Amino acid sequence: MSNPQGSVMDILFGRWRSQILYAGVRLGVFDALGAGARTADDVASELHLSGPHTYRLLRALASLGLLSEDRNRSFSLTASGEFLRADHPQTLRGITLLEEGPEHYAVWKHLCAIVREGGPDGFVREFGQPIFVYAGEEPGYGAVFNDAMSSLSAGETAMVLEALAAYDFSAISHVCDVGGGHGHLLCSLLAKHPHLRGTVYELPSVIEQRELLWAEKMNVASRCEYVAGDMFTEVPAADAYLLKHILHDWDDEDCVRILSNIRKAAPPNARVFVAEYVVPEPDTSHFAKLFDIHMMCATGGQERTEEEYADLFERAGWTYCTTWYPPSRLMGGVEATKA
Numbered sequence: 526m527s528n529p530q531g532s533v534m535d536i537l538f539g540r541w542r543s544q545i546l547y548a549g550v551r552l553g554v555f556d557a558l559g560a561g562a563r564t565a566d567d568v569a570s571e572l573h574l575s576g577p578h579t580y581r582l583l584r585a586l587a588s589l590g591l592l593s594e595d596r597n598r599s600f601s602l603t604a605s606g607e608f609l610r611a612d613h614p615q616t617l618r619g620i621t622l623l624e625e626g627p628e629h630y631a632v633w634k635h636l637c638a639i640v641r642e643g644g645p646d647g648f649v650r651e652f653g654q655p656i657f658v659y660a661g662e663e664p665g666y667g668a669v670f671n672d673a674m675s676s677l678s679a680g681e682t683a684m685v686l687e688a689l690a691a692y693d694f695s696a697i698s699h700v701c702d703v704g705g706g707h708g709h710l711l712c713s714l715l716a717k718h719p720h721l722r723g724t725v726y727e728l729p730s731v732i733e734q735r736e737l738l739w740a741e742k743m744n745v746a747s748r749c750e751y752v753a754g755d756m757f758t759e760v761p762a763a764d765a766y767l768l769k770h771i772l773h774d775w776d777d778e779d780c781v782r783i784l785s786n787i788r789k790a791a792p793p794n795a796r797v798f799v800a801e802y803v804v805p806e807p808d809t810s811h812f813a814k815l816f817d818i819h820m821m822c823a824t825g826g827q828e829r830t831e832e833e834y835a836d837l838f839e840r841a842g843w844t845y846c847t848t849w850y851p852p853s854r855l856m857g858g859v860e861a862t863k864a
């Protein structure tokens with residue numbers, strides 16, 4: 526039944542939910558419950574927390590469906606709560622720590638000012654420098670950011686590979702993932718297509734986190750190299766490029782610079798696949814429209830429609846081909862070729 530007032534209340538108190546979730550992750554509750562059901566006192570004692578407050582936090586997490594509570598006040602993980610364990614293969618722990626952590630929490634408070642005035646994004650307003658400069662200079666934040674990208678990639682890689690399931694990779698031998706983070710997407714692609722080799726091109730501070738890189742863990746190290754550099758200066762030559770969540774970080778001018786640098790390095794008939802949450806037309810409810818506001822606050826970038834991506838490609842000398850979608854249509858893979 527429609528409940529207009531309830532809908533507003535639901536949206537209004539959304540931050541309470543995400544902060545309760547964050548506290549559970551940050552304090553280690555989901556890992557402590559990973560071994561099985563425990564009382565709040567047991568969890569509090571293991572994690573050195575206040576017993577009565579721990580009970581109230583666990584009860585709230587149970588109310589959100591992340592834990593379940595039995596009659597003896599013992600708590601266990603639900604199927605959703607399992608995704609918040611650090612050792613879950615598709616853990617959402619890292620992205621929770623980033624998005625509800627102090628830096629990203631702080632940048633949202635600038636939203637009204639940005640919409641009023643335009644101008645610098647929330648990260649610059651709050652910390653005095655752009656997000657990727659800050660991530661390189663503040664190792665604590667950089668580690669949380671990069672881990673969050675891998676955390677988010679676990680689900681997104683599946684979507685991108687699903688979108689490209691019917692794609693014929695036989696004419697491609699070398700794929701470069703520009704701004705590829707620790708390499709989750711590229712290494713998964715290499716694992717699926719044994720004839721491919723790949724290059725993850727990233728800022729030095731990201732590649733230096735050697736123990737977090739995916740190539741060894743996914744058994745593709747012999748076909749995957751990590752190259753440090755700046756995509757605004759140059760990129761390596763390859764016959765196909767991936768850019769997942771790169772263009773959405775930047776304004777149109779910067780996107781054209783990145784795509785033009787790739788075009789300079791690419792041989793004839795090279796391809797680019799841009800994986801993003803593509804804004805659908807006509808007007809429908811879509812996560813891309815919320816992510817877009819996050820980009821306004823965090824990086825000064827934006828989410829775009831298929832037409833807007835096609836336009837960026839054309840401005841950088843590429844020919845837009847098509848957009849590939851997984852069945853959920855949550856993300857899209859926008860493809861262009863160097864004709």
Ligand SMILES: C[S@@+](CC[C@H](N)C(=O)[O-])C[C@H]1O[C@@H](n2cnc3c(N)ncnc32)[C@H](O)[C@@H]1O
Binds near residue numbers: 755
């Ligand atoms: C939003 S993250 C996306 C990471 C990865 N593609 C993913 O989807 O998980 C953007 C990435 O761009 C990288 N990056 C930012 N500026 C860069 C530059 N000038 N050259 C190369 N990489 C850069 C960052 O280090 C970061 O890993």
